[in-house]
């Protein structure tokens with residue numbers, strides 16, 4: 001007689017897009033009451049909560065893009081190429097209107113004086129100094145076209161225009177753009193508070209000796225770094241001992257003050273881990289088998305807060321996502337499933353990672369029924385190379401790669417085919 005518990009037959013696999021759609025219709029942006037206004041310096045990686053509109057033109061006035069001389073083109077003719085220098089205008093100084101028949105010495109960024117309609121760069125001029133204390137004359141060696149080297153008022157940003165929209169993620173260029181219209185502070189979405197923990201009695205922290213049967217906990221580092229890069233405030237709870245009571249207590253504690261609890265390991269069909277029964281006891285849990293490789297098993301649910309009524313249909317606690325333990329599976333599912341959730345919590349508009357068509361410089365003759373995410377690297381010929389070992393335990397593949405080839409289920413790849421590439425860039 002068998003002592004093994006009865007096993008459920010495998011359920012049909014859920015398509016990734018359907019799993020994502022379920023996640024993203026369930027998880028709603030964090031409450032507006034938690035929005036913050038922060039210094040533009042401190043806003044990198046945050047999601048903008050309100051549009052940034054410009055109250056000014058950028059540049060605020062016509063200005064020169066070269067060091068040289070501002071002049072009126074009509075003052076030059078076949079006979080006249082020598083003009084008196086009437087004034088000197090450094091950047092930050094507003095000059096006088098240009099007198100007919102004169103040029104203004106100007107420096108890059110200086111405002112164009114009224115009446116001037118072109119700039120000649122100094123390399124195309126010859127300066128004739130004067131000994132009477134005046135600025136002397138300039139000989140124009142190349143006749144300019146009207147408008148030459150003039151940057152127009154408002155050519156970058158127009159007064160009243162929206163330069164950044166609510167829901168945009170703030171990268172370095174966006175912060176500079178906000179500053180260019182004078183925004184010293186920005187209204188941003190709250191940072192999702194994420195509690196992270198690993199499960200597995202085989203896990204040992206780097207710095208500790210590796211006892212027999214143990215491995216180092218790498219997911220803790222990968223996931224924490226990804227979450228921090230996504231703008232989360234991470235509480236790292238480390239390795240939770242593999243006992244039901246401890247796991248339940250850790251979940252209950254984490255749910256009080258976090259928006260999301262993220263774990264790795266213990267979501268497949270084995271009976272060793274306590275993460276599934278612990279979440280089920282403390283909230284609700286869906287165990288999905290997703291048609292993707294790596295990353296088939298994924299757990300999604302929520303953990304109640306102490307104040308909650310035991311109302312299974314209301315979400316009043318922390319979201320729960322349990323990622324598979326295999327290091328590459330954890331990494332890939334965090335990028336493809338957790339990242340959109342984190343962005344959704346912050347009210348971001350672009351949730352899906354960018355993808356590009358690129359040429360495969362490799363063969364992939366073994367089609368898998370699941371949609372595969374293959375670790376690949378851009379080569380100098382504008383194509384993609386594949387890491388030779390695509391096992392979900394080989395983290396070297398993720399360190400080596402620049403991104404993932406998103407290969408539909410059941411499809412082989414031949415050298416020269418166009419494939420869909422998702423770069424790792426945040």
Ligand SMILES: Nc1nc2c(c(=O)[nH]1)N[C@H]1C(S)=C(S)[C@@H](COP(=O)(O)OP(=O)(O)OC[C@H]3O[C@@H](n4cnc5c(N)ncnc54)[C@H](O)[C@@H]3O)O[C@H]1N2
Pocket residue numbers: 198199200202203215216217218219220264265266267268269270294295296297323324325326327329392
């Ligand atoms: N009979 C079946 N077995 C498995 C199935 C299945 O469908 N039927 N699915 C496989 C797939 S696919 C995956 S992915 C894994 C997912 O397993 P778990 O999420 O339960 O993860 P564990 O069993 O705890 O660990 C898997 C693997 O990863 C290592 N691991 C775990 N945590 C860490 C960590 N923090 N740092 C580094 N490495 C970690 C762990 O030692 C295991 O080697 O299940 C398959 N099995």
Ligand code: MOO
Pocket residue numbers: 292293294295296297324326329392393
């Ligand atoms: O999905 Mo598992 O992630 O294939 O190793």
